[in-house]
């Protein structure tokens with residue numbers, strides 16, 4: 001429950017002739033883990049009944065809960081309009097209770113190692129929907145840390161994330177114990193550095209010491225390259241005097257060589273950055289680094305006096321670990337969601353005689369056809385997603401000042417909905433589980449698929465550019481709009 005629901009609460013209170021402080025009372029109860037209005041004993045009974053009838057207690061419905069052997073709990077929620085959202089409670093031996101929260105349903109970025117990027121992107125979550133994930137776990141037990149490392153890219157939904165992070169303090173998670181993690185999406189990151197004065201922590205998903213490799217692993221790097229992103233993190237350090245965590249997922253034979261550790265040590269200033277090496281949680285695309293490789297990598301960072309730790313993996317047996325949140329209701333094979341469905345489908349196709357070419361076997365470590373296609377299409381899809389979000393951001397800012405923009409916003413809403421459908425179609429087609437059915441039998445057919453997807457991406461690009469241009473004109477001459 002946050003500002004949106006508090007606003008709804010205030011309306012109900014106003015209609016009932018109640019004083020405004022009642023909304024604060026209700027929030028205090030919710031933040032301390034109350035499970036219903038009935039528990040709020042300093043609120044008059046008749047009012048509690050009315051609230052129960054008129055204001056839903058949570059913006060999210062719980063669909064499924066799982067518990068891992070190590071005590072980690074993962075919950076799958078649904079928003080009112082049916083989007084899946086996952087969040088995780090991690091329990092540590094030292095008593096820490098840390099929440100991993102989602103900022104979006106799905107994610108428009110297409111980092112190749114992350115399961116969330118392989119599901120369809122839904123939408124940004126509201127601050128209420130983010131807080132309601134935390135309140136759900138708060139009703140189970142007291143919590144003291146939170147990381148925005150669940151589904152989604154927080155810097156694409158900065159206002160809601162920061163609103164929620166601020167209110168988390170009432171739930172028991174101080175600003176210093178809240179961490180926002182980003183791929184380095186610069187427009188949001190710049191605003192985070194400039195505008196958020198609270199001591200909320202920053203983490204950067206880096207994963208590669210060079211632009212070349214990073215762009216291969218994370219298409220967003222093509223748009224916002226390493227040097228610019230690191231400069232922004234350094235600015236955060238200079239302004240806030242808080243170190244930036246660097247997340248580095250260890251992919252066997254891809255980014256875990258000793259030379260790469262040296263390059264990383266040369267890239268990062270030990271005064272500004274602390275590295276967290278993350279064992280890869282299987283999502284079907286890569287092999288994880290061996291323990292030995294991780295230790296050797298860490299040795300190089302230690303020798304360079306760059307602070308580094310190896311992240312404790314939690315909740316892997318229920319696919320609740322980093323990068324595994326994909327809201328997939330299907331039963332899981334031990335080595336990951338995508339792989340199991342891929343394998344099933346491949347088997348089915350083999351049985352039905354439509355087997356794939358031998359050369360398109362799914363060797364996930366090398367450049368399989370599948371991998372190559374994902375890499376080829378990733379930037380197109382990511383670019384389109386980013387542009388839609390960027391256009392939305394522009395509209396959102398101007399809305400406050402220009403009445404005329406309402407009309408444009410509605411147009412943009414319809415346009416983005418249509419474009420998102422198109423994009424989802426595109427995305428689904430290149431996702432692992434739908435993939436074998438479209439891996440064509442010959443090169444020409446494959447080129448045709450790639451070509452049509454690239455054209456779709458361009459259409460999205462042009463449409464968003466049109467909208468931007470309209471917005472720009474509306475700013476220059478609002479009267480004409």
Ligand code: SAH
Pocket residue numbers: 111113114115148149150151152153154181182183203204205247249278279280281282283322323324
């Ligand atoms: N979009 C933001 C927030 C998500 S954080 C970001 O990327 O920073 C999720 C973290 O888990 C990121 O550091 C991400 O790179 C990492 N991750 C993704 N897939 C992973 C996987 N399969 N194994 C381990 N870590 C993974």
